[in-house]
Amino acid sequence: GAVVSQHPSRVICKSGTSVKIECRSLDFQATTMFWYRQFPKQSLMLMATSNEGSKATYEQGVEKDKFLINHASLTLSTLTVTSAHPEDSSFYICSARVPGTGTSGTQYFGPGTRLTVL
Amino acid sequence: KNEVEQSPQNLTAQEGEFITINCSYSVGISALHWLQQHPGGGIVSLFMLSSGKKKHGRLIATINIQEKHSSLHITASHPRDSAVYICAVGGYSGGGADGLTFGKGTHLIIQP
Numbered sequence A: 001g002a003v004v005s006q007h008p009s010r011v012i013c014k015s016g017t018s019v020k021i022e023c024r025s026l027d028f029q030a031t032t033m034f035w036y037r038q039f040p041k042q043s044l045m046l047m048a049t050s051n052e053g054s055k056a057t058y059e060q061g062v063e064k065d066k067f068l069i070n071h072a073s074l075t076l077s078t079l080t081v082t083s084a085h086p087e088d089s090s091f092y093i094c095s096a097r098v099p100g101t102g103t104s105g106t107q108y109f110g111p112g113t114r115l116t117v118l
Numbered sequence B: 001k002n003e004v005e006q007s008p009q010n011l012t013a014q015e016g017e018f019i020t021i022n023c024s025y026s027v028g029i030s031a032l033h034w035l036q037q038h039p040g041g042g043i044v045s046l047f048m049l050s051s052g053k054k055k056h057g058r059l060i061a062t063i064n065i066q067e068k069h070s071s072l073h074i075t076a077s078h079p080r081d082s083a084v085y086i087c088a089v090g091g092y093s094g095g096g097a098d099g100l101t102f103g104k105g106t107h108l109i110i111q112p
Helices: none
Strands: A004-007 A010-013 A019-025 A032-038 A045-051 A067-073 A076-081 A090-097 A107-109 A113-117 B004-007 B010-014 B019-025 B031-037 B043-049 B052-056 B059-064 B069-074 B083-090 B106-111
Touching: A004 A090, A010 A019, A019 A032, A019 A090, A019 A113, A032 A067, A032 A076, A045 A067, A076 A090, A107 B043, B004 B083, B010 B019, B019 B031, B019 B083, B019 B106, B031 B069, B043 B052, B043 B059, B043 B069, B069 B083
Parallel strands: A010 A113, B010 B106
Antiparallel strands: A004 A019, A019 A076, A032 A045, A032 A090, A067 A076, A090 A107, A090 A113, B004 B019, B019 B069, B031 B043, B031 B083, B052 B059, B059 B069, B083 B106
């Protein structure tokens, strides 16, 4: 099946620093990628929809200036957590939607990035 | 906003037992996903279905669009099936977000 990679898998940083997380679709071109966040013992929550070549669409309550998303190519989307704080510590997961499968089409998930902000 | 409810939240069973996990949602959708999340956090997509039934190996997923309900079944369960199983819905009728709305997951433990 299709593979989506994320890098890094784990990151620990100091409060106030910025962290970039990469999401790559390895064997298909993804015009749409999604970024999700999962706090401990909670369900995944959609943060934003990343569309290649255009601005990301953010869910209500997600600060677009804090979580910068760039989808500059058909295989790469990046999420930058700017000025990270301990409350941003979470498990961040991306997914890539297979083109041509519709708005609720097949999504392949990355392995996730565990962010810990000290 | 779609509300996704899963049951049970936790399930412990013996190896070989037939497992059923249920998912119900509140708003009409165009597709429902069943996902598997292992302790390390990585997520694997098991099924995407919009009607009827799908089978893959020992896993079977069914959906009833009218009743807004889906079930995931595991036959001849094995300890390696231990994971969190997550139901997610998307493509709401009448438009809406592209991304998925997730249930809280069912934590399954299969004991040898």
